[in-house]
Amino acid sequence: MKRLLVQTGIICAVVALAAGSAGVHAQIAKNVAQKSPWGPGDEIGTLNMMTDASRLDVIKQVAGGKVYDLGVEMFVGMPTCCVPFGDPNFQIFMTHTPAQDTAKELLSYSGDGVSMYTHSGTHIDTLNHFGLHGKIWNQVSSQDALGVRGWTKSGADKYPPIIARGVLIDVAKSKNVATLPTSYPITVADLQDALKKQATALKAGDVVLVRTGVMTLWPDTAKYRLADQPGLSLEAAQWLVEGQKAMLIGADNFGIESFPSKDPENFVPVHTYLLAERGVSLVEALWLEELAKDQVYEFLFIASPLKMRGATASPIRPLAIAIRK
Amino acid sequence: MKRLLVQTGIICAVVALAAGSAGVHAQIAKNVAQKSPWGPGDEIGTLNMMTDASRLDVIKQVAGGKVYDLGVEMFVGMPTCCVPFGDPNFQIFMTHTPAQDTAKELLSYSGDGVSMYTHSGTHIDTLNHFGLHGKIWNQVSSQDALGVRGWTKSGADKYPPIIARGVLIDVAKSKNVATLPTSYPITVADLQDALKKQATALKAGDVVLVRTGVMTLWPDTAKYRLADQPGLSLEAAQWLVEGQKAMLIGADNFGIESFPSKDPENFVPVHTYLLAERGVSLVEALWLEELAKDQVYEFLFIASPLKMRGATASPIRPLAIAIRK
Amino acid sequence: MKRLLVQTGIICAVVALAAGSAGVHAQIAKNVAQKSPWGPGDEIGTLNMMTDASRLDVIKQVAGGKVYDLGVEMFVGMPTCCVPFGDPNFQIFMTHTPAQDTAKELLSYSGDGVSMYTHSGTHIDTLNHFGLHGKIWNQVSSQDALGVRGWTKSGADKYPPIIARGVLIDVAKSKNVATLPTSYPITVADLQDALKKQATALKAGDVVLVRTGVMTLWPDTAKYRLADQPGLSLEAAQWLVEGQKAMLIGADNFGIESFPSKDPENFVPVHTYLLAERGVSLVEALWLEELAKDQVYEFLFIASPLKMRGATASPIRPLAIAIRK
Amino acid sequence: MKRLLVQTGIICAVVALAAGSAGVHAQIAKNVAQKSPWGPGDEIGTLNMMTDASRLDVIKQVAGGKVYDLGVEMFVGMPTCCVPFGDPNFQIFMTHTPAQDTAKELLSYSGDGVSMYTHSGTHIDTLNHFGLHGKIWNQVSSQDALGVRGWTKSGADKYPPIIARGVLIDVAKSKNVATLPTSYPITVADLQDALKKQATALKAGDVVLVRTGVMTLWPDTAKYRLADQPGLSLEAAQWLVEGQKAMLIGADNFGIESFPSKDPENFVPVHTYLLAERGVSLVEALWLEELAKDQVYEFLFIASPLKMRGATASPIRPLAIAIRK
DSSP, X not given: OHHHHHHHTOOOHHHHHOOSOTTTTTTTOOOSOXXXXXXXXXXXXXXXXXXXXXXHHHHHXXXXXXXXXXXXXXXXTOOOSOGGGTOOOOEEEEEEOOOXXXXXXXXXXXXEEEEEESSOSSEEEOTTSEEETTEEGGGEEHHHHEETTEESSSOGGGOOOEEEEEEEEEHHHXXXXXXXXXXXXXXXXXXXXXXXXXXXXXXXTOEEEEEOSGGGGTTOTTTSOGGGXXXXXXXXXXXXXXXXXXXXXXXXXXXXXXXXXXXTTOSXXXXXXXXXXXXXXXXXXXXXXXXXXTTOOEEEEXXXXXXXXXXXXXXXXXXXXXXXX | OHHHHHHHTOOOHHHHHOOSOTTTTTTTXXXXXXXXXXXXXXOSGGGGGOOHHHXXXXXXXXXXXXXXXXXXXXXXXXXXXXXXXTOOOOEEEXXXXXXXXXXXXXXXXXXXXXXXXXXXXXXXXOTTSEEETTEEGGGEEHHHHEETTEESSSOGGGOOOEEEEEEEEEHHHHTTOSSOOTTOEEOHHHHHHHHHHHTOOOOTTOEEEEEOXXXXXXXXXXXXXXXXXXXXXXXXXHIIIIITOOSEEEESSSSSBOSSOSOTTOSOHHHIIIXXXXXXXXXXXXXXXXXXXXXXXXXXXXEOOOOBTTOSEEEOOOEEEEBOO | OHHHHHHHTOOOHHHHHOOSOTTTTTTTOOSSOOOOTTOTTOOSGGGGGOOHHHHHHHHHTBOOSOOEEOOOOBOTTOOOSOGGGTOOOOEEEEEEOOOSSGGGXXXXXXXXXXXXXXXXXXXXXXXTSEEETTEEGGGEEHHHHEETTEESSSOGGGOXXXXXXXXXXXHXXXXXXXXXXXXXXXXXXXXXXXXXXHTOOOOTTOEEEXXXXXXXXXXXXTTSOGGGOOEEOHHHHHIIIIITOOSEEEESSSSSBOSSOSOTTOSOHHHIIIIIITOOEEEESOOOHHHHHTTOOEEEEEEOOOXXXXXXXXXXXXXXXXXXX | OHHHHHHHTOOOHHHHHOOSOTTTTTTTOOOSOOOOTTOTXXXXXXXXXXXXXXXXXXXXXXXXXXXXXXXXXXXXXXXXXXXXXXXXXXXXXXXXXXXXXXXXXXXXXXXXXXXXXXXXXSEEEOTTSEEETTEEGXXXXXXXXXXXXXXXXXXXXXXXXXXEEEEEEEHHHHTTOSSOOTTOEEOHHHHHHHHHHHTOOOOTTOEEEEEOSGGGGTTOTTTSOGGGXXXXXXXXXXXXXXXXXXXXXXXXXXXXXXXXXXXXXXXXXXXXXXXXXXXXXXXXXXXXXXXXXXXXXXXXXXXXXXOBTTOSEEEXXXXXXXXXX
């Protein structure tokens, strides 16, 4: 990281802010990419928990036809996590437009190109996004599986459609705030409190979506920014995954976890724990406001990552439909 | 169109091939953008046919948990419709990679950017993609609604998630061919024959997916190409929309309709008829091979276009789940 | 402008800062694009002042072989003028890299793509960059000459190589400061004082390069920024062009003129005056530090814009070689 | 290479055509990157031959003010070497355009972005473009000097402006053909014959530009293409560099050398010989037609690569001005 940032001439505020309690999470994070329990060929980690039966089960519980749209709009000037890291900003540009003098032509032809960081807008992080010591999930090494256009393993092209039971944990509401404080690390107790207030029980295989409230600041680029957002603590992530057997974790912030990291060696300790050690993918920048407003805490969750070969992420527009409690 | 192509120095084979029977479709196509029956503010046309009730109805018919993935993989070198028209080819490129000497660093950070034509891979065409005489669906004029970054009307950002009953019409199978002949225009009788053989009845509001078989040539860029693919005739499109009240039309070819057009003034007469005159959006380059193999002709169809502001298309990865007959 | 910025969701600090003395420059700027004295077909304005004789004359005066490099390095994370306006940031990305295990392959193949705003790094603004009331230099209207990929008139593709006598006016040195104050508007007297101290006389057809000292802040993106840089006042620009018959004006800042503009209707009044009313092109973000250090005030100036069709600018790397006084 | 192409799904006709006489050039090419005679820090190879004296010497010989423009226009749809290798096609797109209703606004603001392969149009290949067994010129290894955004050594950012004596060798004219035959490998005798007919003598440090005549096919994308162009044989390249001490070699074709290569292990043997073994940079896709027409064989050559950090090439627009014989 340091090497890359120096190379590209970027001064990284996030890294600069990191300080202090290195190694505090030693018991949780092993800082070594782990083998998959689903075998040596596994590239999708906990998404293997989905089965025809699990999908049918949740579909059968659907209680109405209202669809909640969990994706944000994408536009020139939108907030981006990663321009400070050297990544491209979002661009859409026209390649065909109708003639200005429309009397001249029958056809009015419009077309457009886009360019973006794959982690733009609401998106899923795939398991090759962060590894440890050169290895990603399932101990796949960059020497073996990283080409010029991306990893041959665990890219978005390998991802299945996601159809599963989803649960919203509205931490902001539970704490009665519009948005959690800057850099606030959500604790296990915070999650438990919110679940209790909601009367929601987690189940193995759930897609767990955590609401911090920061999306109320979207799309103000000065306020909705990675650098100091609240988010999950490592302990909370561990509780969700090891304790509650969550299949997929999402949030309304840019990076799931609270920033900046307290670990000077690792600016994304929750990412590496989830992606490289636990095989858990992440969904970021989710629009959870309508679900929260309607107090819909349990739902059919649907997301369909674009199969871009090797990609470390895909923009997605997830959907939710309320299920019977 | 001619002006643009001349300007950009592109010789357009499709246009060069167009010849002959101009005006033959006079009774079907009015060649004027039409007003929406859903009111002056409508930007999505027939997608207004979806309701909470229609969605719940089809979800309730789901008969199993197997998910059919109707989207293609996206990769450098993939077939593209539109590079000959001057549009960008698909690019994915890395912006962060792990250090080659992994002993040096704890974190192995991978990131990537993409750039593409919005009509890449499996995608939905929005109603602003083609208009007539400067106006798109609902008689919205380019003078009023076309900015430098795209239309303020009928872009992908305005599109709802699509959850509806889907029907596959396997014309290739009905005609007992691997793929329909080059440039073959599918007739109304072809559709009726296939539906009869399948014992499938269309219903108002259906997402109708037509299989020509050309996806069996994918991803051979020399064979899977817009210029001479089989596809719908204008009459067949009319029958589906005006006769059968289809809500959305998709196909496994690059452009829904057969190419090249026979109309020297209009290289995409089915597009303009559907988009500008009928408010019907299109889904192109669908992967229908698994549905066809399993003879799944009726299904829950789910697609979730990315809300890219103003975009004339969005890559999507639609899903299908069989429903009870 | 306002329309575009609203459309793209960008809050433009420059515009927000503009206030006050609208119309003060009424005598200088007519706010109407002018006809070219070089005829109705002219697209390059004052660059027509170059002739074989003028080029040979200055080449003959060359006094040594030392070459001054007036272009800046271009890299990911470099300062950019225009990301706040929605323009793309600078990206370079690899499309081919050698195998990590080099024992496997004879060839080590590296290739790369770039994407950028055309006004990146040291660059020349062409006459189609800013017009007035829909018309650029020589009263060419956007209706007639603006296509989806750019103007058919006055783009970088129409620009000749530039070989001319160049003069440095070191205003920062004349005022004995490292860099002129924030937003400082350089006056005619400032230019005259600096020329006098330098003992430099301007000649008709000169390339005039103005040093504000801001390049001493490069490439600190927090300090080298368009929004509040010092630069030419409109009066100073007028004096150079109408009084001294300068052919081309350059500076070490991002926008030639001082920012923010005092005209609420025009955030770039010097640009519109020079480009649309006087046919004078601009060179921005020049590296003048070596010339200044060596007190080289008169030189052979060479620049060779890339002939990108229609482009409103081209990155360039101009050169200077001292001539005899 | 094979790995990369397979990975990106591209079938590479050039490689497929390669066959036969592997190893025939064993005496010329060592197939190992060499150390620089200019020391361990050298990144620019033979461009070190330039000195203040050499530059002044050629400038002093300038015989007139006519400038020959050796660069091609760049536009959407232009011929590109490398789209078949997965590289981006040339794109220019507008990011700001004037309002269509120009009565509304004073300012008519146009801006544009570009994206391209760095080897687009007339361009210089830098020494990091091709190495051998993981090492580029001066035995710099990819392990040490290749980052995600490019090499830290021998990129275009390290390149000096090029001001030197240039010589045109018009092989097409010498052989009395419009263009040399497809795939024709230019021999040492061909070069000697042409030089004799032209009465031109090469000197150490020359920029040698070879005319095959293929630019007469530009910009017909069906005819001007890398795959089967005539160009230098390895022997001819050796004669120019080892025998005549050429500093820089250019040509009007896409790849300097004849294609396809006869070496199944190396599809660009002249590239690797010049770049990795001899430290000689290359200029490709030069417009030599005006020089040829005017029979200007000796000239001041000026080129100024853009200092894009790490880039394996830069588009350039070189200039030539005739010198006294």
